[in-house]
Amino acid sequence: MTVTDFLLNLVPFSQEELNDIMLHFEEEKVKKNELLLKEGKICNKLYFIQEGMSRSYYLKEDGKEVTQWFFGEGQFMSSADSFFNQTASFYNLEILEDSILYSITFEKMEFLLAKYHKMEKCIRLLSIEMFTTLIRKMNATQFHTAKEKYDYMISEFPNIAHRISLGHIASYLGMTQETLSRIRKNESLKKK
Amino acid sequence: MTVTDFLLNLVPFSQEELNDIMLHFEEEKVKKNELLLKEGKICNKLYFIQEGMSRSYYLKEDGKEVTQWFFGEGQFMSSADSFFNQTASFYNLEILEDSILYSITFEKMEFLLAKYHKMEKCIRLLSIEMFTTLIRKMNATQFHTAKEKYDYMISEFPNIAHRISLGHIASYLGMTQETLSRIRKNESLKKK
DNA sequence: GTGATTTTTTGATATAAGTCAAAGGAAATT
DNA sequence: AATTTCCTTTGACTTATATCAAAAAATCAC
Numbered sequence: 001m002t003v004t005d006f007l008l009n010l011v012p013f014s015q016e017e018l019n020d021i022m023l024h025f026e027e028e029k030v031k032k033n034e035l036l037l038k039e040g041k042i043c044n045k046l047y048f049i050q051e052g053m054s055r056s057y058y059l060k061e062d063g064k065e066v067t068q069w070f071f072g073e074g075q076f077m078s079s080a081d082s083f084f085n086q087t088a089s090f091y092n093l094e095i096l097e098d099s100i101l102y103s104i105t106f107e108k109m110e111f112l113l114a115k116y117h118k119m120e121k122c123i124r125l126l127s128i129e130m131f132t133t134l135i136r137k138m139n140a141t142q143f144h145t146a147k148e149k150y151d152y153m154i155s156e157f158p159n160i161a162h163r164i165s166l167g168h169i170a171s172y173l174g175m176t177q178e179t180l181s182r183i184r185k186n187e188s189l190k191k192k
Numbered sequence: 193m194t195v196t197d198f199l200l201n202l203v204p205f206s207q208e209e210l211n212d213i214m215l216h217f218e219e220e221k222v223k224k225n226e227l228l229l230k231e232g233k234i235c236n237k238l239y240f241i242q243e244g245m246s247r248s249y250y251l252k253e254d255g256k257e258v259t260q261w262f263f264g265e266g267q268f269m270s271s272a273d274s275f276f277n278q279t280a281s282f283y284n285l286e287i288l289e290d291s292i293l294y295s296i297t298f299e300k301m302e303f304l305l306a307k308y309h310k311m312e313k314c315i316r317l318l319s320i321e322m323f324t325t326l327i328r329k330m331n332a333t334q335f336h337t338a339k340e341k342y343d344y345m346i347s348e349f350p351n352i353a354h355r356i357s358l359g360h361i362a363s364y365l366g367m368t369q370e371t372l373s374r375i376r377k378n379e380s381l382k383k384k
Numbered sequence: 385g386t387g388a389t390t391t392t393t394t395g396a397t398a399t400a401a402g403t404c405a406a407a408g409g410a411a412a413t414t
Numbered sequence: 415a416a417t418t419t420c421c422t423t424t425g426a427c428t429t430a431t432a433t434c435a436a437a438a439a440a441t442c443a444c
Contacts, residue, residue: 066334066335068327068330068331080323080324080327081324081327085320085324090331113313113316117312120313120316121305123316124305124312124315124316124319125276127316127319127320128277128319130323131273132272132273134323135272135273135326137330139260142366143258143366145400165420165421167420167422176401176402177421178402178403178404178422178424179400179402180422181424182401182423185424337430338430338431358392359390359392370392371431373392373393373394376392376393377393385444386443387442388442388443389443390439390442391439391440392438392439393436393437393439394437395434395435395436395437396433396435397432397434397435398432399429399430399433400429401428401429401430402427402428402429403426403427406423407425408421408422408423409422409423410419410420411418411419412417412418412419413416413418413419414415414418
């Protein structure tokens with residue numbers, strides 16, 4: 001899925017509008033393990049993942065990494081609060097696989113938002129979708145066992161879960177690696 | 193805080209624009225314990241709370257209520273996913289205190305969004321804010337003790353926490369009433 | 385004000401998951 | 415291919431919180 005396909009799925013831009021919008025995006029090829037953003041910095045870019053996979057994570061008080069979200073092909077990626085409000089980011093953005101991204105700076109995005117009524121609608125819909133997915137995670141994790149949380153993870157990220165290290169998955173789900181290992185073992189035993 | 197103040201805080205509408213927008217809102221006086229929305233129904237209205245307090249909640253598998261969010265004076269309230277996508281709501285919306293609300297239907301909101309570029313921006317900013325507050329909850333609860341969760345609750349809702357029943361607070365924080373009671377007791381002991 | 389109902393607290397016990405440590409396996413590096 | 419590093423699993427033990435039940439307190443209805 002390309003950026004233009006994604007945008008067209010949300011709002012019916014004209015070809016002319018799309019062409020103009022795409023002039024403000026830039027292609028970036030990035031390597032696994034690159035940090036696109038470090039906590040404390042302001043996130044000045046919104047990224048679209050054409051190929052590859054990434055995650056946003058923060059460090060908890062004991063210094064351990066906690067994954068906040070995973071981003072796969074066909075998704076926008078950012079530290080949303082930092083990008084939209086231009087404030088210091090709580091998160092790091094890390095590339096998990098060699099990737100091809102399309103990025104746009106905050107300034108250019110603000111320009112497009114002011115220029116195109118449709119662009120405002122588009123990013124509004126994107127924001128609502130981000131909210132919806134986050135609520136889904138809250139509801140699927142709170143008051144749920146570790147096993148149920150793992151089931152949610154598999155259903156939320158069916159196409160990329162198998163490409164993610166178990167340590168990252170555990171932290172995303174709010175559990176320890178040991179716990180995840182145990183429930184995965186129980187799950188495989190139960191399938192026999 | 194009035195609806196117009198709230199909107200003006202987000203986007204500089206003209207007086208004329210605001211007047212037009214307010215023509216689409218309706219004042220509603222509602223009583224404590226009223227259900228504005230039942231799960232399974234489509235949420236057709238977005239509410240602004242002028243006075244009072246409400247919550248959104250869902251039923252978990254064992255039939256117990258889990259509060260998803262609290263809404264106080266000066267806030268918009270809805271089952272966001274249901275309202276914006278016009279899909280069946282997972283949540284109930286319950287009035288916790290006699291309230292004065294200003295409501296707008298989905299159809300009228302869509303009309304205003306199409307009519308005013310500024311309105312799209314306004315609701316985009318509102319959506320981002322909703323997302324931000326939800327992330328704040330996730331980060332404050334995941335990998336945190338029950339006490340830490342309670343501290344987050346007090347800081348998130350300083351003006352309304354004392355008006356909310358402890359059972360609702362407990363479910364909002366993802367813990368049992370018993371646990372909340374115990375940490376509150378420990379907190380009061382420690383303050384001596 | 386009285387009785388009924390609901391909410392909060394308390395006590396005892398159980399349990400799911402965390403913590404610590406190390407073994408085993410897989411991937412990366414040389 | 416051998417070695418090093420990182421990831422995953424396993425075992426033993428601990429702990430924070432859930433569960434169950436009931437007492438105490440607060441609120442509601444008449």
